[in-house]
Amino acid sequence: MKKIAIAGCGLAGLATALHLLKQGNAAVTLFDPHGIGGGASGVSTGLLHPFPGRLALRSWQADEGMASTIKLIDEVEAFTGRTAAHRGGILRLAITEQQKKDFPQCVEFGCQWWPVEKVLEQVPEATAAPALWMPQGMTVYSKPYLEGLWQLCQHKGAEFRKEAFHSSESFDLVVLAMGFQTPHSSDIALKTTRGQALLCRWKKPLPLTLLSQGHLTPSEDPLHCQLGSTYEDPQTPLDTQKAFDLKGKIAAFYPPAKEFDVLETRVGYRIARQHGYRPIVSQIDMKTWVFFGLGSRGLLYHSLLGESLARGLLDQLD
Ligand SMILES: Cc1cc2nc3c(=O)[nH]c(=O)nc-3n(C[C@H](O)[C@H](O)[C@H](O)COP(=O)(O)OP(=O)(O)OC[C@H]3O[C@@H](n4cnc5c(N)ncnc54)[C@H](O)[C@@H]3O)c2cc1C
The missing domain is CATH 3.40.50.720 (NAD(P)-binding Rossmann-like Domain)
Structure with a gap:
């Protein structure tokens, strides 16, 4: 053999x-x-x-x-x-004017464009913004x-x-x-980035994954969620404060994140083509x-x- x-x-x-x-x-x-x-x-x-x-x-x-x-x-x-896997779909909030213009184009690929009212009906605590609903996302x-x-x-x-x-x-x-x-x-020109993410305890699990500038994903333990993620120059010293800053970033579109308890900081390195x-x-x-x-x-x-x-x-x- x-x-x-x-x-x-x-x-x-x-x-x-x-x-x-x-x-x-x-x-x-x-x-x-x-x-x-x-x-x-x-x-x-x-x-x-x-x-x-x-x-x-x-x-x-x-x-x-x-x-x-x-x-x-x-x-x-x-x-x-x-x-x-959590197969509950991904809701991608459109925050910038460019995103509000670009995201609706995904509708032809099986996504839905949700107005603010529908977003708040599904996730009442979210910041008011229209969103792309990706039912196939997980x-x-x-x-x-x-x-x-x-x-x-x-x-x-x-x-x-x-x-x-x-x-x-x-x-x-x-x-x-x-x-x-x-x-x-x-x-081949390549780029390495350091990424940090947080494992947190949330008060109320969301039935879906929330994505905007940063993301909030469920974890296999329904009491825990993950906040992601940073894109850092790997040459700079590791600063876990950058991971903690993710709480503020996520709270900008999902305010309850401010109250999450941080359980763990996770660090990894991605490599990709530069272009x-x-x-x-x-x-x-x-x-x-x-x-x-x-x-x-x-x-x-x-x-x-x-x-x-x-x-x-x-x-x-x-
Ligand atoms: C914080 C963070 C969040 C991310 N979130 C997402 C996400 O939501 N969705 C997504 O699609 N991607 C995400 N990614 C990217 C994703 O993790 C990577 O694309 C993927 O893990 C790359 O897989 P890999 O097998 O190439 O590398 P790795 O998972 O890094 O595996 C490489 C392995 O090689 C081993 N190794 C090194 N040297 C040797 C050796 N000499 N002999 C044997 N083994 C060796 C290492 O120990 C390592 O386990 C995220 C990355 C980070 C850092």
């Missing part, structure tokens, strides 16, 4: 491993010194929808990405019996989802080593899915591939691209 090593147990590495195990007959070994979801994937606040970015432009391969991720969430939930619960992906991989025969990947010697193919630590050439946001899947030598650069769209793309990478790897081994 051919042997494939995967360095990195975040969304990219786990999705690639699972698709490999589903599609072919290879022995897969996963490496990660920080365990399952020890990088950015473990601190993700879970937003999954087709219109990320400030202007809510429809993402490249949005339908395909959504469908592929939802299929994996379904599989994880069926296998583990644990809920891995919040993925990082911990149960990542653990479930790993359990599925393990069930299909994968091995895990809690150590850094060092040598490709005993493997036929290698995938480096090491997030911002993935080795890369200087041909555009398509992740990078590329072969760097005869037996090594890289899969990284998912930026803020890890949930939209990890399964779709992991699946096509797995197909490419198995073709190469044939």
Whole structure:
């Protein structure tokens, strides 16, 4: 049996491993010194929808990405019996004049444009603003989802080593899915940002995910919610006050956030292209591939691209 090593147990590495195990007959070994979801994937606040970015432009391969991720969430939930996502839709408040002009264009893709009255009917405590209702949007619960992906991989025969990947010697193919630590050439301009998020206790759970300048997502514990997230220069010293400032930012569109109790600050590093946001899947030598650069769209793309990478790897081994 051919042997494939995967360095990195975040969304990219786990999705690639699972698709490999589903599609072919290879022995897969996963490496990660920080365990399952020890990088950015473990601190993700879970937003999954087709219109990320400030202007809510429809993402490249949005339908395909959504469908592929939802299929994996379904599989994880069926296998583990644990809920891995909150499928209550995402309400995206339009605050700026530009957003009020741009957001209604998403209506042709299955969204609704809600006037202020309808927003306040659904979320009476929200700041008065019209909003884009994305019924297909969801919040993925990082911990149960990542653990479930790993359990599925393990069930299909994968091995895990809690150590850094060092040598490709005993493997036929290698995938480096090491997030911002993935080795890369200087041909592509990349940008790393530090992101902080807060885990909080809220007084009254919301039935949906609220997004504006910052976001408020439910967590797997109904008593807790997540406030996200900062975009910081990783060269600056880590300042947890920036995470605490998220409370004020969220309170600007959902005032009850002022009263949330902070339980935990979470920190991770995203890496993305400097221009555009398509992740990078590329072969760097005869037996090594890289899969990284998912930026803020890890949930939209990890399964779709992991699946096509797995197909490419198995073709190469044939
Ligand atoms: C605060 C925050 C909030 C976010 N919210 C969202 C969101 O709402 N929706 C969304 O889609 N995305 C979100 N993201 C982005 C998302 O988390 C990333 O796109 C995604 O996690 C990237 O996955 P990855 O597998 O490429 O990297 P990572 O999850 O970083 O995984 C890389 C792994 O490689 C491991 N590694 C490093 N070196 C080695 C080595 N030598 N050998 C073996 N393993 C190694 C690391 O330990 C790490 O576990 C958020 C990010 C942050 C920081």
